[in-house]
């Protein structure tokens with residue numbers, strides 16, 4: 001029996017996503033994320049960096065502006081078009097590619113860093129999620145580093161919110177959340193109310209605990225994994241975000 005819950009990829013990562021999340025993913029927040037990446041990953045100009053599931057390029061374009069050789073890979077054409085337009089407007093060069101994070105179009109040991117930002121991990125069954133890490137390990141050179149951040153499961157469950165909403169002008173995005181303890185996934189139903197129209201879509205996210213991240217990264221071939229809370233702080237049970245940095 002296939003127990004995979006629905007994941008409406010095309011309906012989730014579209015222009016409505018950009019419309020509702022843009023105010024949250026503003027310049028200040030994106031700049032702060034890039035500052036943190038720079039520090040945690042010891043990024044340097046000239047490094048070959050992959051922004052894995054790069055979305056609309058807010059991180060990739062900034063890393064390119066700081067002199068990194070950036071590839072942005074994503075499966076959403078809508079997001080990639082916006083990323084390329086913003087890169088051109090900013091006068092930066094990023095190699096944007098349409099692709100699947102489970103099958104990376106790079107030679108073994110060819111990249112210095114991989115960043116996977118803002119809950120861009122956990123969209124598959126566990127074989128698929130592990131494949132993402134195996135691929136990351138394959139394409140990173142020895143000493144290369146991988147970054148990911150997710151909601152922190154412990155604090156998410158302790159402060160469980162069945163509903164989350166974003167409002168922009170008169171429009172609403174409303175998420176109803178459930179948690180499947182057997183698979184470690186949040187199961188989400190999203191309703192979009194925009195311009196007088198309503199639609200509903202579904203997605204899930206496998207959220208790993210800190211120890212799971214360590215195990216999964218080691219099993220994928222990483223030699224070490226460091227865990228942090230939001231902003232690179234110490235990870236505690238109250239941390240709302242979990243950041244992991246794996247070293248190859």
Ligand SMILES: C[S@@+](CC[C@H](N)C(=O)[O-])C[C@H]1O[C@@H](n2cnc3c(N)ncnc32)[C@H](O)[C@@H]1O
Pocket residue numbers: 013025052053054055056057058059073074075076079099100101102116117118119120123
């Ligand atoms: C929550 S968004 C984060 C985007 C971006 N990292 C950011 O910080 O703005 C998750 C991204 O994962 C991408 N994605 C989902 N499944 C993917 C896949 N199989 N391969 C590549 N990208 C995928 C989506 O298109 C979306 O851009």
